[in-house]
Amino acid sequence: MSDDRELVSNLFKECSVDTQRVAVEIIRLERQKLHMRNPIGIVEDIVGVIKAIIK
Amino acid sequence: MIFNKIKIENFRPFRGESEIVFPVDKKRNVTIVYGMNGAGKTTLLNAFLWALYGGFTKDTERPDLVINSEVWAKAKVGDKVTASIELQFSNDKNLYILRRSVTGHKTKIGRDQQLDKSQLVLMVRGEDGNSRKVDAPSEAIDQILPEKLSNFFFFNGERELEQLVSQTTAAGAEIEAGIKTILGLEVIERATERHLVEVIARFNKDLRQLGDPKLDQLSDDRDHQEEQIKKLEVGRNQLKSNNEAVSKEIEAIDTKLLGLQSVATLQKQRDALEADLIRANADRETANKSLDQVINRYGYSAFLFPRSKFLENLTSNLRAEERLPAPLKRSFIDDLLARGTCICGASITKDKDARRHLEEIRASAGLAEVEEAWLRLASNAAGLETEVADMRGLLKEARHAANNAVLRQGGKQAELSEISSKLQDNDVEDVVKLEDQRVRYRRKEAENERELGSFELRLRQAELRIREIDREISRHEGHGGKVKVAQRRIEAATESRELLLKILKVRAESVRKELDCRIKETYRSIAVKDYVPELTPTFNLDIFQGSGEDDRETAIKSTAENITLSLSFVGALASFASSQSGSEGDGLFNASGGVFPLIIDSAFGSLDEGYQKAVARALPGLVPQVILLVSKSQGKSVVEETLKSKVFERYVITLHTAKDGEEPQFIELNGSNYPYVVPDTSTYAEVVKVGEK
Numbered sequence: 001m002s003d004d005r006e007l008v009s010n011l012f013k014e015c016s017v018d019t020q021r022v023a024v025e026i027i028r029l030e031r032q033k034l035h036m037r038n039p040i041g042i043v044e045d046i047v048g049v050i051k052a053i054i055k
Numbered sequence: 056m057i058f059n060k061i062k063i064e065n066f067r068p069f070r071g072e073s074e075i076v077f078p079v080d081k082k083r084n085v086t087i088v089y090g091m092n093g094a095g096k097t098t099l100l101n102a103f104l105w106a107l108y109g110g111f112t113k114d115t116e117r118p119d120l121v122i123n124s125e126v127w128a129k130a131k132v133g134d135k136v137t138a139s140i141e142l143q144f145s146n147d148k149n150l151y152i153l154r155r156s157v158t159g160h161k162t163k164i165g166r167d168q169q170l171d172k173s174q175l176v177l178m179v180r181g182e183d184g185n186s187r188k189v190d191a192p193s194e195a196i197d198q199i200l201p202e203k204l205s206n207f208f209f210f211n212g213e214r215e216l217e218q219l220v221s222q223t224t225a226a227g228a229e230i231e232a233g234i235k236t237i238l239g240l241e242v243i244e245r246a247t248e249r250h251l252v253e254v255i256a257r258f259n260k261d262l263r264q265l266g267d268p269k270l271d272q273l274s275d276d277r278d279h280q281e282e283q284i285k286k287l288e289v290g291r292n293q294l295k296s297n298n299e300a301v302s303k304e305i306e307a308i309d310t311k312l313l314g315l316q317s318v319a320t321l322q323k324q325r326d327a328l329e330a331d332l333i334r335a336n337a338d339r340e341t342a343n344k345s346l347d348q349v350i351n352r353y354g355y356s357a358f359l360f361p362r363s364k365f366l367e368n369l370t371s372n373l374r375a376e377e378r379l380p381a382p383l384k385r386s387f388i389d390d391l392l393a394r395g396t397c398i399c400g401a402s403i404t405k406d407k408d409a410r411r412h413l414e415e416i417r418a419s420a421g422l423a424e425v426e427e428a429w430l431r432l433a434s435n436a437a438g439l440e441t442e443v444a445d446m447r448g449l450l451k452e453a454r455h456a457a458n459n460a461v462l463r464q465g466g467k468q469a470e471l472s473e474i475s476s477k478l479q480d481n482d483v484e485d486v487v488k489l490e491d492q493r494v495r496y497r498r499k500e501a502e503n504e505r506e507l508g509s510f511e512l513r514l515r516q517a518e519l520r521i522r523e524i525d526r527e528i529s530r531h532e533g534h535g536g537k538v539k540v541a542q543r544r545i546e547a548a549t550e551s552r553e554l555l556l557k558i559l560k561v562r563a564e565s566v567r568k569e570l571d572c573r574i575k576e577t578y579r580s581i582a583v584k585d586y587v588p589e590l591t592p593t594f595n596l597d598i599f600q601g602s603g604e605d606d607r608e609t610a611i612k613s614t615a616e617n618i619t620l621s622l623s624f625v626g627a628l629a630s631f632a633s634s635q636s637g638s639e640g641d642g643l644f645n646a647s648g649g650v651f652p653l654i655i656d657s658a659f660g661s662l663d664e665g666y667q668k669a670v671a672r673a674l675p676g677l678v679p680q681v682i683l684l685v686s687k688s689q690g691k692s693v694v695e696e697t698l699k700s701k702v703f704e705r706y707v708i709t710l711h712t713a714k715d716g717e718e719p720q721f722i723e724l725n726g727s728n729y730p731y732v733v734p735d736t737s738t739y740a741e742v743v744k745v746g747e748k
Contacts, residue, residue, distance in 0.1 A: 004565030011557050018543070019550040026251070026551060030242035039245075043253045046246075046548075050254065054543045 018054055025049040056200050057680050058652055059150075062141040063102050063742075065123040068095045068710075070739035075099075075706050077682065079145070083703040085674065085681045087695075088742075089722055090708030091731055095740035096684040097211055099708070100656045104209055106140035106155045108202045109173055109193075112211040122159050122168055125737050130161045146199050146649070150180045153192070200651060203236045204632075207625055208678070212657045216621040217614060220596040227594040230624075234566050234594070235559075237632050243559045251552040255525070255545060256281065262528065262541040269531055270538070277524045280517045287517065291510040298503045301496050308493045318478060318486055323613075325474050330597055330609040332467040337593065339460035345453040353446035356439055366436045388417040525549050566631070567594060573627035574620075581619050581673040583665055586610045588620050596620050615666040618658065622670060625653060626677035633679075652680035659689040671697035687722050687731060705745035711735035 012020050026046055033039035063073045077086050090096040101111045111118045120127075122138040130136045139156035157173040177192035189195045200208070206229060210216050219226060235241055263274040312322040391397060392413060395404045403410040478490035529542045571590040578588040578598075586598040598620055600610040610616070629651055653674070659667050671694045674681050685694065707722055707729045713736055720732040724745045 004561055007561045007565075008558050011554060011561070015550060015554050016547075018547045019554060022547045023551040023554050026246050026555070027242055030246050030250070031239075043250055043257065046250055046254045047257055050258075050544050050548055054540060054547055 021053050022050055025053070056144050056146045056649060056651060058103075058142065058144045058682070060141075060143040061099075061102060061106075063099075064140070065126045065136070065138040066102055066105075066140060067098045067121065067123060067138075068738070068740040069098065069102075070123045070125055070737075070741070073740075073742035075742055075744075076704065077680065078703040079680075080703050081679070083701055084679055085683060085698055085701045086704050086706070087683045087685060087698070087702055088706045088708060089685060089687060089724070089731070090740075091686055091710055091720070094708045094710035094732075096656050096686075096708060098740070099684060100209060100211055100654055102140050103142065103654060104205065105173075106142045106153055107196050107200070108205065109155065109175070112209075112215075114211070119170070120166070120168055121157050121170060121173075123739065124166065125739055127159065127161070127166075127168055130159075132161050132163060134161050135159070136161065148182050151199075152178045152180075153196070199649065201236045204233050204628075204651070207233055207628055208651045208653050210653075210655045210658065212660070216655070216658065217617040219621045219624065220617045226596075227591075230590070230596070231563065231594040233628065234570065235563060237628070237635060238562055238566055240559055240562055243555045247552050247555050247559070251548055251555075255548045255552070258541060258545045258548060259528070262538065262545065265538050265541065267531070267538060270528060273524050273528050273531070277521060277528075280521050280524070283517045284514060284521075287510055287514045291507060291514065294503050294507045294510065298500055298507070301500045301503065305493055305496050305500070308489050308496070311489055312478070312486065315483070315486060317483060318481065321474050321477060325471060327609050328467050328471050328474070332464065332471065333593075333595075334591075334597075334609065335460050335463040335467060337591075339457060339464060342453055342457035342460055346450070346457065349446060349449045349453055353442060353449070356442045356446060366432065370432075370436075385417060388413060392417070522549075564592075567592070570624075570627050570631055573630060574623045577623040577626040577673070577677070578619065581623060581669050582616070583669060584610075584616070586616065588623060590624070596624055615662050618662065618670065619666070622673065622677065626673070629653070629678045650679050652682065653678040654682040654684070656684040657686065657689060658683070659685065659694055664693050667693045668697050674698070675701040707731065707743045707745060709733055709741050709743050711737065711739050711741070713738045 012023070015023070026049070029042060029045050029049065030039075033042055057079060058077045059079065060074065060076050063069045065071065075086070075088065088096065088099060090099075097112065097115075101115060104110060104112065105121075122136050126136055126138075135158055137156055137158045139154060142151075142153045144151050144153070153175070154177075155173050155175045157170050159168045159170045162169050175192045177189040177195055178186050179189055179195075180186040206215075207219070219230070235244065259274050259277055262270055309322060309326070313319050391403065392410065395402065397403050397409065397413075401409055403413055475490060475494060478486055479494070481487055481490070525545060529546045531538075531542070567590055574588050574590055574596070578586075584600075586600050588596065588598050591597055598610045598616060599607050601607045633650055635649075658670065662670065674683070675698070683694075683698075705724055707724070709730045709732075711733045714734075717732060717734045719730070719734060721728040722731040723729075727746065729743055729745060
């Protein structure tokens with residue numbers, strides 16, 4: 001598992017800071033609504049965070 | 056999740072109220088419920104599933120008849136009748152009381168039940184002792200024991216346990232989905248497969264609204280490709296579901312053939328051969344991928360090689376003729392000439408021969424940059440020869456592996472064809488019919504596979520084109536800052552999607568490896584034979600015999616080995632889930648680990664004594680709570696004896712039957728007789744607790 005975490009960490013490091021931030025925000029939003037079968041409004045939420053990060 | 060109690064009311068064969076209490080004791084964590092076939096053991100398993108998720112096991116007949124049929128029959132037209140399950144369980148220091156009920160309104164006389172939507176209420180009592188109603192009960196339950204994982208902890212008989220180890224794509228996909236659920240990787244799947252696709256489309260729309268003609272054209276092209284993808288996905292999914300149906304038909308035929316004593320051995324051989332064939336196919340694919348990688352990495356050198364030899368010869372010849380710049384710097388010679396003295400101390404003043412000679416060398420000595428370029432070129436040219444030799448070696452290796460896989464594929468296919476011919480030439484008419492049908496299904500399956508391949512290819516092409524368009528969009532020099540911002544947003548969304556897809560792959564593979572180790576460990580402690588289990592890269596469970604790479608073969612598995620393998624997997628999954636419990640993962644993903652119980656209906660039916668003992672010995676250690684639903688013949692004897700010190704409570708499902716001529720039957724437990732079958736005026740089931748001796 002530790003190797004796997006290192007690999008994931010390396011994958012992150014290879015990306016731009018914007019991409020890293022966007023990816024983390026997406027996971028956070030998805031986690032919030034994980035147990036909804038059809039998470040309403042998640043696309044709008046993701047669009048919102050990307051717009052906030054990249055102005 | 057640990058079950059404390061289940062209360063059943065008017066649910067299918069259970070009339071009135073029945074209650075089973077599951078004591079919580081780490082050392083004695085097994086509860087056995089005895090019942091004859093058809094008495095209600097599977098209904099009891101379904102009671103758990105229905106209460107938690109509102110559904111039944113796949114093969115349940117008439118799932119629409121939830122209310123006890125006698126209670127329904129006795130109700131008058133216009134009456135309301137209710138069936139319910141109350142489940143008490145503890146999870147992570149909280150106590151939950153769940154109640155699912157369904158009400159039927161009898162509008163006409165008849166067996167069919169007119170039911171409302173079932174109602175679910177979930178109450179939770181925390182450590183502080185306060186109880187509260189859970190607002191979203193289904194979601195809360197899915198957090199505690201996700202429905203996708205329930206398949207691994209609630210088993211309806213040996214058949215379901217065996218299905219888990221079948222070499223089908225569906226079985227592999229089920230296991231992979233279960234692993235992803237435990238790891239909390241569903242968030243990534245949902246993001247990459249659905250939400251980010253929509254987000255990128257939304258940003259493209261924004262970009263188009265900025266009115267740049269080139270971007271308009273690219274966006275039109277993108278929309279067109281998206282439409283194509285949607286159409287292709289519909290077609291592909293249709294083909295997949297057709298093939299799933301065909302696979303099920305083949306599976307059903309295989310089960311029938313296995314049940315026919317005269318051809319059971321042939322069928323078992325076929326099962327093993329098909330597993331080998333899947334492995335050979337995978338090996339061929341891996342070898343082909345290696346070939347691709349070698350060609351990608353070194354392929355260019357094959358074209359440069361003759362040139363490199365020519366270059367090397369040319370360099371040496373020119374050097375020998377002193378026509379090539381010597382590895383001396385012109386600036387160094389200039390310094391010597393200016394000083395008038397050589398480094399050996401000899402005078403190199405004007406008119407000296409040595410000076411003239413040095414001036415000649417200076418003429419052929421290159422500039423520093425030219426010299427360096429020549430040196431680099433010559434040394435690279437020499438390296439190319441080694442690279443070509445490496446490439447040849449790697450190519451040979453990959454080709455050898457691919458050829459081996461092709462040979463194995465051919466061999467297995469020939470053997471499979473021979474078995475099929477034997478079955479088609481069989482004396483028993485039923486066997487011939489079944490095999491003919493099977494051959495037709497296989498043909499259909501192959502046609503579907505070919506078509507599926509074409510769909511996949513077109514899908515990949517469309518997806519590649521979209522990526523290309525996205526790159527063109529982001530590179531396009533638009534006017535104004537707004538275009539730039541929109542481009543950067545698309546880029547960030549696209550890159551995040553690619554990043555998340557890579558992470559998904561890495562995490563799933565890593566857990567597969569870890570589970571594989573745990574499965575091997577558990578299997579070793581249960582299995583009678585010296586086989587080695589494996590959770591394959593396609594997430595299928597398989598067993599091999601022989602240890603080396605060359606003599607390793609898929610083992611011919613009996614039902615007993617399949618069950619052992621399934622239980623090893625369940626044990627490994629449970630211990631892995633337990634290790635994830637309370638962990639925050641790496642801070643990104645919400646691992647849904649936890650403590651899960653295991654409920655198995657009729658697990659010992661066709662196991663011989665050795666395996667019954669081995670499985671019974673292993674079960675209490677696999678999970679913190681085991682609920683076994685067994686018939687008298689399965690539960691008594693070896694199983695009972697082996698589990699003696701681990702069983703806390705026993706219950707009997709008594710079958711009351713209105714069938715004419717049925718004799719009463721009893722089951723002797725703890726020195727007393729308990730009613731097993733009771734002739735009665737109506738047919739129903741009730742639960743009786745076995746008392747202490």
